Amino acid sequence: MLNIPIIANTKRFFSPKDHGSHPTLDDDVELEVREGPSSGYHPNFNGDDAILKKNKDEVDLDTAKLTTVTSTVLNTHEGSLIYDDDKEFPDGGLQAWLVVFGAFMGLIPVFGLINSLGAIESYISKHQLKNISSSTRSWIFSLYLAISFLSCILSGGYFDRNGSVGLMCTGTVIYSGGLFALANCNSVWQFILAFSVCSGLGTGILMTPLIGAVATWFLRRRGIATSVSTMGGSIGGIVFPIMLRKLYKEVGFQWAIRILAFICVACLICASVFARERTKPIVQPFRSKSEVAKWYISSVFNWRYFLEGKFLFVAIGASFAESSLTSCATYLASYSMARGNTENAGYTMITASNAVGILGRYIPGYFADRFVGRFNVEIITISMAALLNFIMWLPFGGNSKVLWAYVCLWGFSTGSILSLTPVCIGQISKTTDFGKRYATVYLLQSLVTIPVLPIGGTLIGKGSVANYNHFIIFNSALMAAGAACYIISRHLCVGAKICKF
Template sequence: MASEKLDSAPQPDLELATDGDKYINDASNGTINESSKNTANGTSKDASKDIPKDGVAEKAPVQAGGHPGAPSPPPDGGLVAWLQVASGFVLFFNTWGLISAFGVFQAYYESGVLFQATSSNISWIGSIQSFLLQFAGLIAGPLYDRGYLRLLLVTGSFMIVFGLMMLSLCTEYWQALLAQAFVIGIGAGLLFVPTVSLLPTYFSTHMGLAIGVASSGSSLGGVIYPIVLYRLIGQIGFPWAVRCLGFIALATFIVPLVFMRVRVRVPKPRAIIDWSAFTDAPFATFMLAVLIIFIAQCTLLFYISFYPVNRSLTSESLGFYMTAIFNAGSVLGRILPNALSDRIGPFNTMGPLTLVYGTTICCLLAVHNAAGMVVEGIVTGFFSGMVIALPPVCFRMLTKNPSMIGTRMGQGFAISGLGLLLGGPSAGAILGSDEPLNWTGIWLYGGVCGLVAGLIILAVRVMRAGFTLKVKA
């Protein structure tokens, strides 16, 4: 018997990666066609012949009595779901967390002990690393959609550990560029997009909170990695300090390699690039907003440690710790805004907070002592938290076809990642190399980028929900 005609728009073919009998379900009203009934009754009829073009093909969990149950929605909790969050926490710890520690690398490279290079050239290492974390999503997203999560986890984990070990052997600028920017950057990119694509398949009403908790791993990594690196450089030297970072990454990667599981798979290959994303006005506009806010983020991450030391606002020791202080402030900034987004909507949350974020960057111009620098680092760090945690939620909300979530996430972060590529070097060019450095220009640059991004995000919110305030969007 042919399945009933869907009243709603065509839905993607999805397959739940769980054990159980196959059945065909009408995505609109939940009715099950005859082939699924035959399967439930034990007949050998091939149910796949009756799959409607716009139906939903799933494997459902077998309930009591051996009969397949209704297609299960995201569990929105439970042990398995939260193990995915824990695994995502570790992956954020070793991807964005490691990149968030670049301020310490920048300050150390600026000292000229390892090699001689200008501030702008040094910042290219962090910029390319950050950009490749995003750009690799063009490959990682479609591979995730095709069910290659395990391959991505193994390859990405290996590249990050290998890159750190190679960085420990570097004595020239070009060597550090290859190891830190390219090897670690690509490895991180193979892990990041699958992480933010997987969690929405396990959570619905708590999706923002889940991604926020997972992304707080980047804050912890941004605290631990700078402190470990700074303390060990003075005790055992740069090579072994970096190797210790590699050992930390190697040990923690065990968690996602053991527990991460795909819940929803696409049964047939999809296009590597979803060209409709570029004609989807809200999606394309939001990509532009994230690109601009990433410029502001790089400005802070790369120069938050060097600024107070150069201006003699803090001691050299406290200057190195500013990266850790900044990232510590972002811990709650990853979780609380995301939890709020579950209640009022991600765009209602991210737009106003981005405006505040841009304002706090401009406030760095008013800092004149160590205490003010610490307070500014914590406050600005808090509002920077949503820069990493909320875009995945927004991209998911802008993706109507859930089977394309990996592809759309990859495209969105690849395009917006241009901000990470341009942010550090452009800020370094504004800063200059002749004393006194142009700190006024660099903080105004970052602050204005934050303000412009906030206005664009609010424009996307209007595109989706109009000017009505009491709408979750």
């Protein structure tokens, strides 16, 4: 466990210190926290369980007399890294990069399918569900995304306490089972049960350990490591639409989906082998079943996280930005065909967007770690995506050349949304509590996602250009709101000053 001593002056108890070493004065006191179970392997701070030392002698600590308490920053050269000791993280090496490789393989199906929803939506809208309205069809994908994000909350606390192995095995079985069942669906309720519920549940269970395992190995290079691992989602988004389009014609929908499921199983088995947390959590056993239930219920949703302003606005910003991203990606192929482009062009646009998204994950991640800061890059890229919607897609979407340029630029700007969101969450969280806090963000996102796609489907209606323009305005406003929330969170962290954060 990480035991963090905090040096404080009696006149300004727990006042923030400058980075580097601190001379101990005669009137300085040191607070040592006794180790105890938290989310698995880090203590919860409790003043009653602390030992106050002055000149190495214990003194009584009356916690009732403490008023304003502000934790000190750790010994790092960057003011933004204040929750973890960077010496505890390898930040590289063969084992660490094998974990990144495992997460990369696992995110090929997990994020890759999210990036390929348009390849499924455009097919079933013309075949199995051609007589069903777009607003009704949209519930299939809305519920899939909502359940994917909502079920993250089920795995967050478990990952922090028990690690990734059990979650990876369980999630693989549920996820692949839903895909195999999807191949035989012909009605809305069947699609919802197999794809939305089953595969969505598996997606959420897998998402937290795949992202969380990388976070346990990297701190200073976490942005680039997470970006590399999430490139798997872009690879899946490139390969799956092309593969499905070809397989639909050659073997039909059923075997196309089954082949997709077999590929996903192979990727997830590889991920289960390599994507492991750095250290096995050391936990105290539960004394009773009621204690087990109480702990897991409390870990599923900790509403106190939302009392922390910077976390609240990151959660809202991520929810708006990712909901806009998934909504636009889902209807991109249909929009292209409504504008007179061929079905082949619609599928290719999805592929092109995800291909450029590889650069959109790596380059922003590199600059975020080295030069600009994670929050700054996230604000820039989300704002760029909103502006592209307003100045290119909305007025010039009917021009195929402009549409292709938009798709590429939008794919680059949105590439960092999925990759840097967990990094920003980690930057304002302890790594040992990352699973729960990451999952809590996606709980909020699931609630935001539920109405977004149905609203989009209703706005699209019969698919006229005017209706699609209303859809574009709605999603662009969501993206802009997401950027605004990140700006507010950054302001709460470092104020208005220009700095790497």
